[in-house]
Amino acid sequence: MTSTPPSAQTSTPTSALPLTSTVTTVQAGGRSWAGLLATLLDRRDLTGVDTAWAMDQVVRGEATTAQVAAFLTALRAKGETAAEIRGLADSLRGHATKVTIAGTFADIVGTGGDRTGAVNISTMAAVVAAATGVTVVKHGGRAASSSTGGSADVLEQLGVPLDTTPEQAARTAAEAGIAFLFAPRFNPGLRGVAAVRRELAVPTAFNVLGPLVNPAGPRHQVVGVADARMAPVVAGVLAARGGSALVVRGQDGLDKLTTTTTSRVWVVRDGTVTTTTFDPAGLGLPRAEPGALRGGAAAGNADVVRALLGGRRGPIRDVVLLNAAAVLVALDPSPESLAERLAAAMARCAEAVDSGGAAATLDRWIAAAHRVMGPPAG
Numbered sequence: 331m332t333s334t335p336p337s338a339q340t341s342t343p344t345s346a347l348p349l350t351s352t353v354t355t356v357q358a359g360g361r362s363w364a365g366l367l368a369t370l371l372d373r374r375d376l377t378g379v380d381t382a383w384a385m386d387q388v389v390r391g392e393a394t395t396a397q398v399a400a401f402l403t404a405l406r407a408k409g410e411t412a413a414e415i416r417g418l419a420d421s422l423r424g425h426a427t428k429v430t431i432a433g434t435f436a437d438i439v440g441t442g443g444d445r446t447g448a449v450n451i452s453t454m455a456a457v458v459a460a461a462t463g464v465t466v467v468k469h470g471g472r473a474a475s476s477s478t479g480g481s482a483d484v485l486e487q488l489g490v491p492l493d494t495t496p497e498q499a500a501r502t503a504a505e506a507g508i509a510f511l512f513a514p515r516f517n518p519g520l521r522g523v524a525a526v527r528r529e530l531a532v533p534t535a536f537n538v539l540g541p542l543v544n545p546a547g548p549r550h551q552v553v554g555v556a557d558a559r560m561a562p563v564v565a566g567v568l569a570a571r572g573g574s575a576l577v578v579r580g581q582d583g584l585d586k587l588t589t590t591t592t593s594r595v596w597v598v599r600d601g602t603v604t605t606t607t608f609d610p611a612g613l614g615l616p617r618a619e620p621g622a623l624r625g626g627a628a629a630g631n632a633d634v635v636r637a638l639l640g641g642r643r644g645p646i647r648d649v650v651l652l653n654a655a656a657v658l659v660a661l662d663p664s665p666e667s668l669a670e671r672l673a674a675a676m677a678r679c680a681e682a683v684d685s686g687g688a689a690a691t692l693d694r695w696i697a698a699a700h701r702v703m704g705p706p707a708g
Contacts, residue, residue, distance in 0.1 A: 363387075363397045370404035378417030381405075385421035389519035398526050402534040409559070410535050412566030418535055419542035419567060426545040427516045429496040431503050435465035438657050439541040440554030440585035442480070443533065449625030449634050449646060451586045451653055452554065453481045457639065458654035460508035461682035461691040464661055467503055469544035471513035471520075479628030482512055487632035489696045491703055496545075498702045505698040507691065516545045533557060538564055549573035550660045552653065554585030558594075565596035565603045574599045574663070576656050582620060587656055589618040589649045597668060606668060610652060613673050618645035639689040647683070654679040 361383045369376060384401055387393040393401075405414065438452045438459070453468070460466045470481035482492055492512040494502065503509035513520055520540070527536055538560050541553045550573055555561040558579060565577040577596040580588025587593045589610045597604040611617070622645035625631045638647055655675035662671055682688045 363393070363401065367400055367404055370401070370408050373408050375408070375411050376405075376414050376417075378413045378420070381414045381417030382421040385418045385519070386425075388522055389422065389425045391522070395526055398523055399530060402523075402526070402530065402536070403532075406532070406534050410563055412563050412570065415535060415538060415542070415563055416567045416570055419539055422517065422519050422539060423543045423545060423547070425517075425519050426543060427496055429467070429499055429511060429516065429546040431465070431467055431500055431509075431546045433465060434550070434661065435467045435503065435546070435548055436550040436552070436657050436661055437466065437468055437541075437544050437546075437548040438552040438653065439468065439470055439481075439544070441538050441541060441556050441560075442585065443537055443556045445556075446582065446584050446620065447624045447626075448584060448586070449623060450479065450481060450484045450631050451623070451646075451649055452552075453484055454635055454638055454646075454650045455552075455653035455657060456508060457635075457692050457695070458650060458679050458682055458688045459657035460506070460695075461688040462654075462658060462678045463507070464658060465503055466508045466657065467499070467511065467544070467546045467548060468508070469511045469513060469516070469540070469546070471540070473628075479625070479631050481510070483628035484631045484635065485510055487628045488635060488692065489700075491699050494699065494703060498699070499546075501702040502695070502699045505702070506695040508695050509699070511545060513540060517543055542567055550657075551575040552656045552660050553577045554587075555579050556583060556585040561594065562596060562603070562605070565598055568598045569601050569603050572601065574660055576660050578656065584623070586649065587652050588623075589615050589645060589652060590620050590623070591617070595668060599663075608668060608672075610648075612669050613652075613676060615648050615652065616645075618648065622646070623649060635692070636689075639683065639692055641684065651676050651679045651683070654682075 366380055388398055438456050440452055456466045456468045472482045473480035486492055490510060493515060499509045499511055553564055555564050555577055561577055561579045568575045575598040578587050578593055580593045581591045582588050592607050592609045595606050595608050655672045658675035659671045
């Protein structure tokens, strides 16, 4: 295992305000789109202040589609740094609708884009982790580009309302130990570049921003990153922010801790990043066939959630328990090894499922969310 400060990390390679259609050169504080693009085309890094300025322009609707597309493409071609991603994320989160959650809580989320078609592992893991007694405030959205439902799609099928206010989300978390923040509702800036991203059809910095802009500002996170190049960059951002986190990527490309092979893990604690390889066989978990983790449309995935919480055993249970355990580890300051902490946490998560506690947590969540929203208008 190796430990490096975030400064040493390097990368290798909604009702939103509309993007303007008239080309303009915007200048503020000595910055302009022309200047930022010239720096990137010269293969030089921007500062976090630079990228925060760029994101401010985007969210305020003061950037053209051409400027945004050129910026995202040039930034990706150079290779994003942790400072650049943090500037983008901090600006975007600054424009988000704030949510204040009492006490300690965690989030588990993936970047998506792993093309594995896996079932909603992090959504199920969030429920299981909450059933052990920790508070989980999950931030997510709908599926962007595949037939596999996103977290919002599946939760909607299960009966969890999405359009909650900050106060309603906070009350739901207090009553049920878990809440969901629908990204378009709380982070409208994410939708401001949706059309540009679709037209570019290549990965950009926005692929990793979602997990970094939870408007509740969690200090403890499990973040799955599909892009191997970007995983240490995301870890560097989280280290610079403080708190603790596990950034994970399966060697099969899954943006979670996987059970089909080993996973790479970046452990973030006390401002440093420690990198290790985790083998689930060390916890006695059998190797899963990749196809065993695949999901489908939201309705079918919701059935999988209910079956798992009802006690169904198999590869999906194994991978969900492992990732739920990661949430507990992110909240755990103990000095034991990652494998030791995951083993202890998995036992707690298994008990939460087998006792019926996880299924009860989902039901309590649905009931609490509807209760705090009150009867429908009219």
